[in-house]
Amino acid sequence: MRRSSIQFADLSTGRRVLKQIGLCLDEQEILCSCRCPSTALRLSPKLLNHSTVSEIISTDQLTKTYEMGAELIHALQGVNFTVSENEYVALMGPSGSGKSTLMNLLGCLDTPTSGNYTLAGDRVDKMSDSDLAKVRNSKIGFVFQTFNLMPRLSALENVALPLVYAGISRGERNKRAAEVLTNVGLGDRMDHKPNELSGGQRQRVAVARALINNPNIILADEPTGNLDTKTSIEIMALFDDIHRKGNTVILVTHEPEIAGYAHRVVRMRDGVIESDLRQEPTASLVYSQE
Numbered sequence: 001m002r003r004s005s006i007q008f009a010d011l012s013t014g015r016r017v018l019k020q021i022g023l024c025l026d027e028q029e030i031l032c033s034c035r036c037p038s039t040a041l042r043l044s045p046k047l048l049n050h051s052t053v054s055e056i057i058s059t060d061q062l063t064k065t066y067e068m069g070a071e072l073i074h075a076l077q078g079v080n081f082t083v084s085e086n087e088y089v090a091l092m093g094p095s096g097s098g099k100s101t102l103m104n105l106l107g108c109l110d111t112p113t114s115g116n117y118t119l120a121g122d123r124v125d126k127m128s129d130s131d132l133a134k135v136r137n138s139k140i141g142f143v144f145q146t147f148n149l150m151p152r153l154s155a156l157e158n159v160a161l162p163l164v165y166a167g168i169s170r171g172e173r174n175k176r177a178a179e180v181l182t183n184v185g186l187g188d189r190m191d192h193k194p195n196e197l198s199g200g201q202r203q204r205v206a207v208a209r210a211l212i213n214n215p216n217i218i219l220a221d222e223p224t225g226n227l228d229t230k231t232s233i234e235i236m237a238l239f240d241d242i243h244r245k246g247n248t249v250i251l252v253t254h255e256p257e258i259a260g261y262a263h264r265v266v267r268m269r270d271g272v273i274e275s276d277l278r279q280e281p282t283a284s285l286v287y288s289q290e
Contacts, residue, residue: 055118056216056248057083057106062115064101064271075101077271078115085216088239088249088281090259093268100221102268103252107140107219108132120216137165141210145222147202149194149209155181155201156190159208166213180208184238200231207238218242220251224258236261 064076076098083089091099104110105117108124111132117125124135136142149158160177168176181190184204194202203223210218220239224232240261243249251262259265260282267275 054085055082056085056120057081057250058116058118059105060116060118062102062105062117063113064098064105064110065113074271076105076112079271079273081266081273083248083250086243086246086248088243088261088263089251090262090265091250091252091268092254092256092259092265093274094254096270097268098271099252099268101271103219103221103250106217106250107142108136133165137162138213139216141213141215141218143203143206143210143218143220143223145225147194147206147226149202149205151194154191154193155186155197155205155208158194158205159212162209162212176212177208180211181205183211184208198231199227200234203227203231203235204238207235207242211242215247217248217250220249222252222254224253224255232258 059079059081062076062079062081063074066073066075079098079102081102091103093099101110105112106119108119108127112125115125116123119135120139122135124132127135142148150161153161156174156177159181160173163173163176178187178190181187184207186201186204186208189197189201192201194205197205203226207223210220218239223239224235227235236258239249239251249262251258253259260279262279263281264276264278266273
């Protein structure tokens with residue numbers, strides 16, 4: 001059978017794409033050449049017809065209405081929104097635009113008033129509270145502006161906390177938490193409590209906690225809102241690395257510089273999506289020259 005070639009920038013990217021289209025290792029021919037800076041993956045024409053990405057998030061006419069006394073607040077008004085695997089999306093908009101409400105619904109922290117929400121093939125808008133909790137603990141990692149760390153627990157214990165709810169043994173919890181903390185550059189701060197860490201270090205602990213269950217999706221709500229510029233750049237470099245490793249990243253931000261790290265910017269206003277544009281990431285290029 002005639003084979004075709006696809007060029008990827010590096011081996012890890014090629015492997016990720018092959019994984020996304022469901023190829024097994026014995027269906028791959030990975031050819032590396034010292035003289036060629038890229039990696040050629042030769043696939044049969046049949047396999048080339050596979051879609052290289054699939055939707056991990058899909059909403060259909062999603063609404064959210066709050067009662068404020070006798071007044072109804074329509075926070076979301078029929079939002080249709082899709083995100084594919086390994087996308088990097090920034091949600092932007094003024095205060096009251098609905099971006100945080102949408103983030104809460106995507107993270108299964110709240111339920112819609114009406115409409116459909118499908119996450120990784122499952123209709124989560126129909127799930128019970130206990131099922132939603134399982135989804136939050138297994139498929140989604142959260143990073144918040146205020147870190148949300150337990151003040152009396154060490155960095156290691158904070159990161160391991162989601163594994164307690166997953167029923168993982170203490171030894172395995174500590175082992176996995178130590179690995180993730182090391183990966184975010186805090187291998188020497190595992191025993192420190194939050195008040196013994198800088199703002200940037202506390203946010204690194206929060207990122208490590210978000211990663212501990214190997215979630216499909218990372219949701220970050222103003223992750224650099226309480227950080228100075230230098231520390232913000234360091235934290236966004238972490239998100240870049242998380243995205244490169246195959247995670248889907250969705251972040252809420254009001255800062256154009258932070259949105260510049262994303263590959264797609266969705267702007268909201270008055271509970272609806274105002275614009276949805278793809279872009280070449282620019283922030284990392286700008287900051288690397290400073």
